[in-house]
Amino acid sequence: MSSHFMRLQPLTSADSAWRVIIARENMTVRRVLAALAISLLSSALAIAPAIHAQTNESQPASAPRAIVLHAARLLDVETGSTTAPGEILVQGGLIVEVGAKVNHPHASEFIDLGDTTLLPGLIDAHVHLFLHPGAEDLQTVQESVPQRTILATLAARDDLLAGFTAERDMGTEGAGSADTAVRNAIDQGLIPGPRLRISGNAISILGGHEDAIGYNPEQHVLGNATYANNDAELVTAIRAELKEGADFIKIYETGPDKIADGRLTTPYQYTEEELTTAVREAARTGNRVAVHAMGEPGTLYAARAGVESIDHALQLSDETMRLMREKQIFAVPTFTIFEYFADHAATPAQGARDRQLLDLHAQEFKKQLAAGVPFAMGSDVGPFPHGTQAREFVLMVKFGMSPLAALQAGTLNGAKLLGWQNQIGALKPGYDADIIAVPGDPLQDIAALQEVSFVMKDGVIYRK
Numbered sequence: 001m002s003s004h005f006m007r008l009q010p011l012t013s014a015d016s017a018w019r020v021i022i023a024r025e026n027m028t029v030r031r032v033l034a035a036l037a038i039s040l041l042s043s044a045l046a047i048a049p050a051i052h053a054q055t056n057e058s059q060p061a062s063a064p065r066a067i068v069l070h071a072a073r074l075l076d077v078e079t080g081s082t083t084a085p086g087e088i089l090v091q092g093g094l095i096v097e098v099g100a101k102v103n104h105p106h107a108s109e110f111i112d113l114g115d116t117t118l119l120p121g122l123i124d125a126h127v128h129l130f131l132h133p134g135a136e137d138l139q140t141v142q143e144s145v146p147q148r149t150i151l152a153t154l155a156a157r158d159d160l161l162a163g164f165t166a167e168r169d170m171g172t173e174g175a176g177s178a179d180t181a182v183r184n185a186i187d188q189g190l191i192p193g194p195r196l197r198i199s200g201n202a203i204s205i206l207g208g209h210e211d212a213i214g215y216n217p218e219q220h221v222l223g224n225a226t227y228a229n230n231d232a233e234l235v236t237a238i239r240a241e242l243k244e245g246a247d248f249i250k251i252y253e254t255g256p257d258k259i260a261d262g263r264l265t266t267p268y269q270y271t272e273e274e275l276t277t278a279v280r281e282a283a284r285t286g287n288r289v290a291v292h293a294m295g296e297p298g299t300l301y302a303a304r305a306g307v308e309s310i311d312h313a314l315q316l317s318d319e320t321m322r323l324m325r326e327k328q329i330f331a332v333p334t335f336t337i338f339e340y341f342a343d344h345a346a347t348p349a350q351g352a353r354d355r356q357l358l359d360l361h362a363q364e365f366k367k368q369l370a371a372g373v374p375f376a377m378g379s380d381v382g383p384f385p386h387g388t389q390a391r392e393f394v395l396m397v398k399f400g401m402s403p404l405a406a407l408q409a410g411t412l413n414g415a416k417l418l419g420w421q422n423q424i425g426a427l428k429p430g431y432d433a434d435i436i437a438v439p440g441d442p443l444q445d446i447a448a449l450q451e452v453s454f455v456m457k458d459g460v461i462y463r464k
Helices: 029-047 047-056 136-142 145-161 179-189 233-245 272-284 297-304 318-327 334-341 348-370 391-398 404-410 410-415 445-450
Strands: 067-071 073-075 084-092 094-099 107-112 116-120 124-125 163-169 196-197 251-253 258-261 263-265 289-293 309-312 328-330 433-441 453-459 459-464
Touching: 029 297, 047 107, 067 116, 073 145, 084 116, 094 251, 107 445, 124 328, 124 410, 136 459, 145 163, 145 179, 145 445, 145 459, 179 196, 196 328, 196 404, 251 272, 251 453, 258 348, 272 289, 272 297, 272 318, 272 391, 297 309, 297 318, 328 410, 391 445, 404 410, 404 445, 445 459
Parallel strands: 067 107, 073 116, 124 163, 163 196, 251 289, 289 309, 309 328
Antiparallel strands: 067 084, 084 094, 116 433, 258 263, 433 453, 453 459
């Protein structure tokens, strides 16, 4: 880094208040991000007028005030039963009472949300806050970590305003542990965003998925993942990720994908024994491992090793599906990213290939449903615009899942996968007040989830 001051230019004219100055050659990225976190609240307010336009709430007050939410319907995502009308009493960041008519404490605020349905906040189990539309390999090379961190705070805001009150960030794609600062700033109330589980940098092999392939080797372009090529290196990489704040470990288990005669071929990156070592090391400190895995045999190795989720899970063998059902290993389909890539391909040939992958994924999804594989909703948002990932629910239903099951994948199952069961994912007394409202009835039209009109997280209103 140059000893001269480096200024990050404002992102847009609407974001003119953002200006980060990084001084002194020996200032580390960690110190930069810490400084950013302290100032992010005022900065976020300066660049995010949408939040002020969409809520009349001030920042959380020291004395909790009771709020009564009233809507035409309230959905119990566990049973699928609807209460009409529906009300929720919220106080101190918690749900106190739920029903057709709840207690209205003196001086409580009454909010009538009209012809909407009250739901628990949505949970996306596969996001990339540090990515945005455009060439992934170029943005991770051209954009500094501080700049990418600022963009990640905007992505978190957009996801929250779209109704996603909890997310699992599946790797910063070369930004190291910068997601630790974003998670902590959200937890401290400095910036708006979903509650987060983060993985830091994902782990992969030399020359594997997310390595910098196709560049001049003399330039020594860094890959978007942390290298680990054997058991010992996996243990070292896992310990480093956890030291820097990761909540779980993400590993890339499969590489380039090809389809021939209706069958997917994708090379595995780690053996079953290596993945077992990774799972054991993470478990030593109470953490878990999630894998990017498209097909066999990598998916089978992951299931045998006991990972918490197999993300993408495009094609699974009968044995893999059996193990996932028995061990309750979640599949996270991420249909939306396949659709987006097919619709925005650089060439017709690439678009046809991506469409073929999506079609195969849809066919295999029906088999996985029939086999009893558990699912959590995950969109892979980042390469497509943040705040638009409710499209995943529409595709899950389109390809064979019932609207209620899709909702459960994005609430109850997501809460379990993220380790927040009995805290979020349902509208129950004692749960955190993560609540959204959508027009109409999502059991009749799942696309209603794309039109979220009200967002509350931890009892604080962010959209109204």
